[in-house]
Amino acid sequence: MNDERYSRQRLFAPIGESGQERLNKSHVLIVGMGALGACSAEQLVRAGIGKLTIIDRDYVEMSNLQRQQLYSEKDAREQLPKAVAAKKRLGKINASVEVEARVADCQKEQLEEIVPYVDLILDGTDNFETRLLINDVSQKFKVPWIYGACVGSYGMSYTILPGKTPCLSCLLEQIPMGGATCDTAGVISPVVHMVAAHQVAESMKVLVDDRQSLHHKFVTFDLWKHHYSAFKVSHAKRKACSSCGESPAYPFLSESHRSKTVVLCGRETVQIRPSFGGKRDLLELKEKLPEEHVKYNSFLLTYHDGKHRMVFFADGRVLIHGTKDISKAKSLYHQVVG
Numbered sequence: 072m073n074d075e076r077y078s079r080q081r082l083f084a085p086i087g088e089s090g091q092e093r094l095n096k097s098h099v100l101i102v103g104m105g106a107l108g109a110c111s112a113e114q115l116v117r118a119g120i121g122k123l124t125i126i127d128r129d130y131v132e133m134s135n136l137q138r139q140q141l142y143s144e145k146d147a148r149e150q151l152p153k154a155v156a157a158k159k160r161l162g163k164i165n166a167s168v169e170v171e172a173r174v175a176d177c178q179k180e181q182l183e184e185i186v187p188y189v190d191l192i193l194d195g196t197d198n199f200e201t202r203l204l205i206n207d208v209s210q211k212f213k214v215p216w217i218y219g220a221c222v223g224s225y226g227m228s229y230t231i232l233p234g235k236t237p238c239l240s241c242l243l244e245q246i247p248m249g250g251a252t253c254d255t256a257g258v259i260s261p262v263v264h265m266v267a268a269h270q271v272a273e274s275m276k277v278l279v280d281d282r283q284s285l286h287h288k289f290v291t292f293d294l295w296k297h298h299y300s301a302f303k304v305s306h307a308k309r310k311a312c313s314s315c316g317e318s319p320a321y322p323f324l325s326e327s328h329r330s331k332t333v334v335l336c337g338r339e340t341v342q343i344r345p346s347f348g349g350k351r352d353l354l355e356l357k358e359k360l361p362e363e364h365v366k367y368n369s370f371l372l373t374y375h376d377g378k379h380r381m382v383f384f385a386d387g388r389v390l391i392h393g394t395k396d397i398s399k400a401k402s403l404y405h406q407v408v409g
């Protein structure tokens with residue numbers, strides 16, 4: 072069956088028979104299953120990688136469906152965690168790929184457990200806090216990762232090879248990458264596909280070990296304005312870089328960088344990570360709250376009293392919707408949970 076399934080990929084000379092075998096044995100981690108993660112995941116699963124691990128902390132909402140291709144209206148109605156909905160859909164696309172789904176915030180413990188066993192990490196995140204964590208863990212375990220980002224009609228990507236290219240920390244010293252977010256500027260679906268196309272093509276080159284074909288440049292484009300550029304960044308690599316330099320300290324893997332509360336990109340939402348250490352009994356919480364305000368599935372519990380909406384996950388996290396103000400979010404949380 073596989074002969075037929077991957078025939079067009081085998082005919083593609085840079086992959087060929089041996090490349091397909093390598094793909095079939097590879098293990099890729101995608102962090103973040105929003106638009107970019109979903110798009111890359113579908114392509115990699117269709118291409119027949121051996122195993123895909125996905126991590127995502129969020130659940131499916133109607134506003135995701137415009138660009139997050141793995142999810143359906145039913146997933147949004149059921150408020151399924153993205154990792155769970157993605158695994159279901161990917162299993163229907165190619166049952167021969169093992170998909171491990173984790174509904175979790177991407178933290179250092181998760182990454183240090185998974186990354187030693189993967190061949191590659193793909194960036195599907197929307198924030199630099201997580202990317203810098205990925206960057207450090209990639210350097211520590213010498214696993215390549217592929218940066219990708221998009222906002223509006225603008226996108227960019229870069230392939231980071233430990234020991235060879237500059238890392239994200241190096242690049243941040245040289246290239247302005249902050250500014251607009253999908254929160255302020257929105258995002259259109261085609262730019263997601265363009266970034267994911269770059270990320271997945273680069274992934275395939277890494278996985279089939281055709282490293283001389285890698286792009287080696289930082290690519291940016293704007294699909295609305297027809298701007299395309301690629302620039303050399305090899306000079307950005309710093310010997311003193313604390314992530315990829317001569318004596319790395321991996322600062323983003325240290326305790327001091329762990330933040331308990333973050334404002335989520337793209338939404339008026341604050342996420343709180345409680346200090347009690349990573350588990351919440353959702354059924355117990357359900358008993359405590361007025362029944363008419365609670366919606367529950369086995370992955371999460373939504374509380375909505377007409378004014379406030381918050382979502383509790385089994386791993387202890389809470390999303391407080393309707394505000395970007397962290398102290399306001401915390402006081403709402405305490406009003407509901409005590």
Ligand SMILES: [Zn+2]
Binds near residue numbers: 308
């Ligand atoms: Zn560096």
